[in-house]
Amino acid sequence: MALTIETNVAVVPVQPIAPEAASATPIASATPTAKPESNILDPGFNLTLRPMRYPQFFEMYKDAIKNTWTVEEIDFSDDLTDLDRKLLPAEKHLISRLVAFFATGDSIVANNLVLNLYEHINSPEARMYLSRQLYEEALHVQFYLNLLDNYIPDADERAAAFAAIECIPSIRAKAEFCFKWMDSVGSGPLVTADDRKRFLLNLVCFATCIEGLFFFAAFAYVYFLRSKGLLNGLAAGTNWVFRDESMHMNFALEVIHTVRSEEPELFDADLSEQITAMLEEAVEAEYQFAEDLLGEGVPGMSTADTRSYLEFVADQRLMQLGLPRRYGSRNPFSFMELQDVQELSNFFERTVSAYQVGVAGEVTFDEDF
Numbered sequence: 114m115a116l117t118i119e120t121n122v123a124v125v126p127v128q129p130i131a132p133e134a135a136s137a138t139p140i141a142s143a144t145p146t147a148k149p150e151s152n153i154l155d156p157g158f159n160l161t162l163r164p165m166r167y168p169q170f171f172e173m174y175k176d177a178i179k180n181t182w183t184v185e186e187i188d189f190s191d192d193l194t195d196l197d198r199k200l201l202p203a204e205k206h207l208i209s210r211l212v213a214f215f216a217t218g219d220s221i222v223a224n225n226l227v228l229n230l231y232e233h234i235n236s237p238e239a240r241m242y243l244s245r246q247l248y249e250e251a252l253h254v255q256f257y258l259n260l261l262d263n264y265i266p267d268a269d270e271r272a273a274a275f276a277a278i279e280c281i282p283s284i285r286a287k288a289e290f291c292f293k294w295m296d297s298v299g300s301g302p303l304v305t306a307d308d309r310k311r312f313l314l315n316l317v318c319f320a321t322c323i324e325g326l327f328f329f330a331a332f333a334y335v336y337f338l339r340s341k342g343l344l345n346g347l348a349a350g351t352n353w354v355f356r357d358e359s360m361h362m363n364f365a366l367e368v369i370h371t372v373r374s375e376e377p378e379l380f381d382a383d384l385s386e387q388i389t390a391m392l393e394e395a396v397e398a399e400y401q402f403a404e405d406l407l408g409e410g411v412p413g414m415s416t417a418d419t420r421s422y423l424e425f426v427a428d429q430r431l432m433q434l435g436l437p438r439r440y441g442s443r444n445p446f447s448f449m450e451l452q453d454v455q456e457l458s459n460f461f462e463r464t465v466s467a468y469q470v471g472v473a474g475e476v477t478f479d480e481d482f
Contacts, residue, residue: 150166151235152235152372152375152376153167153234153235153236153239153368153371153372153375154233154234154235154303154309154312154372154375154376155235155303156235156302156303156304157235158235159235159236159237160237161237162237162238165238166236166238167236167238167239167371168238169238169367170236170238170239170241170242170364170367170368171238171241171242173242173360173363173364173367174238174241174242174245176360177242177245177246177249177357177360178245180353180356180357180360182252182353183252184252184255184256184259184350187256187259187346187349187350188346188349189259189260189263189264189346189347190346191345191346192263192264192344192345192346192347193263193264195343195344196208196264196344199343200343201411201412202409203407203409203410203411203412204338204343204411206406206408206409207334207338207406207407207409207411208264208338208344209274210281210283210284210402210405210406211331211334211335211406212257212260212261212264212265212274213273213274213277213281213284214277214284214287214327214331214402215257215260215261215331216257216261216274216275216277217275217277217278217288218257218323218327218328218331219250219253219254219257220250220254221288221291221292221295221323222250222319222323222324222361223247223250223251223254224295225291225295225315225319226243226246226247226250227247228295229295229298229312229315230243230316230319231243233298233302233303233312234368239364239368242364246361246364249357249361252357253354253357256350256353256354260347260350261274281405282401282405283401283402283404283405283406284402286398286401286402287327287398287399287402290322290394290395290398291318291319291323294314294315294318294319294322294391295315295319297311297314297315298311298312298315299311306378306379309372309376309379310379310384313369313372313379313384314384314387314388314391316365316368316369317365317369317388317391317434318391318395319365320361320362320365320366320369321362321365321366321392321395321430321433321434322391322392322395322430323395324358324361324362324365325358325362325426325430326392326395326396326399326423326426326427326430327395327398327399328354328358329358329426330399330402330403330419330422330423330426332351332354332355332449333419333422333446333449334406334414335347335348335351336348336351336446336448336449337413337414337446337448339448340448341413366433366434369434373435380435385436388431388434388436389431389436389439392427392430392431392439393427393439395427396420396423396424396427399423400416400419400420400423403416403419403420403423404416407419418445418446420442421442421443421444421445422442422444422445422446422449424439424440424441424442425440425442425443425444425445427439427440428440428441428442
């Protein structure tokens with residue numbers, strides 16, 4: 114006899130289920146199926162730290178904490194004597210341009226971190242590192258602000274340094290390069306492959322072109338002067354900034370490596386060509402700055418050698434991204450072959466400075482840096 118279900122409308126007969134139909138359509142298990150793991154660029158706001166999906170970013174966060182330093186540790190007193198009595202006019206011009214770039218460089222990076230990276234990298238471990246990086250960018254801004262206050266006591270001249278991205282063509286060209294890629298991501302979640310490629314290009318730009326090329330060129334000018342026994346306070350602070358920036362770049366490269374492992378189809382020939390073209394554009398922008406900065410003839414540092422150094426660094430960045438070299442240039446600056454960023458006691462017999470929390474190891478320029 115067929116079962117019936119009474120409703121407010123009618124009586125509907127319900128037929129028994131045949132035994133073979135019952136076996137073909139089993140009842141759903143009471144145990145819920147596991148939710149598929151999302152990729153690091155999938156839209157959302159993942160808060161789960163246990164189990165930890167990306168422990169490598171948590172380890173990077175902990176390493177960054179060990180690198181804590183403060184601006185107050187840096188002594189500029191000898192630098193002021195160098196600026197007043199030892200630097201040649203061409204070297205003073207170099208410093209004036211370099212300080213003008215420093216005035217806003219890290220603020221641009223910090224803005225991109227807040228506007229683009231934090232929103233789209235959907236990993237709580239990675240966001241912990243980004244929070245630490247934002248603190249470090251602010252620390253760098255404070256360092257360069259302190260540098261300007263010491264190097265340029267005149268308020269009007271300091272204001273001119275902060276206006277350099279509007280007033281000095283070679284610095285404006287670098288700023289425009291940064292802003293172009295900062296604005297390239299667009300708004301909203303990264304839904305399509307094109308959305309994610311635009312984000313990857315932004316991440317590559319700020320890691321390899323800005324932090325990994327523009328800043329590394331600036332470091333070279335500082336270390337060149339240090340090799341002549343000049344501006345050791347600036348060099349001491351730069352060593353700390355150098356370690357931070359290297360870690361920022363390595364974090365971004367690890368994010369890129371993670372995306373490549375999760376979505377290899379994004380890394381096609383078109384993306385590779387765009388990355389290579391981007392680095393070529395960055396080399397040209399930085400070389401324009403070098404021509405300006407070295408334009409008065411700095412003894413011991415030529416524009417030709419500087420271009421070779423920029424091309425060498427660009428090749429290093431391409432290889433770190435798994436791409437072939439573009440230039441095949443060598444590193445002409447022997448003073449950049451090895452920088453020990455743990456302790457700055459050197460042949461100038463300076464006082465040893467170290468991080469508040471010690472970190473062992475060295476950073477070499479002929480390897481992954």
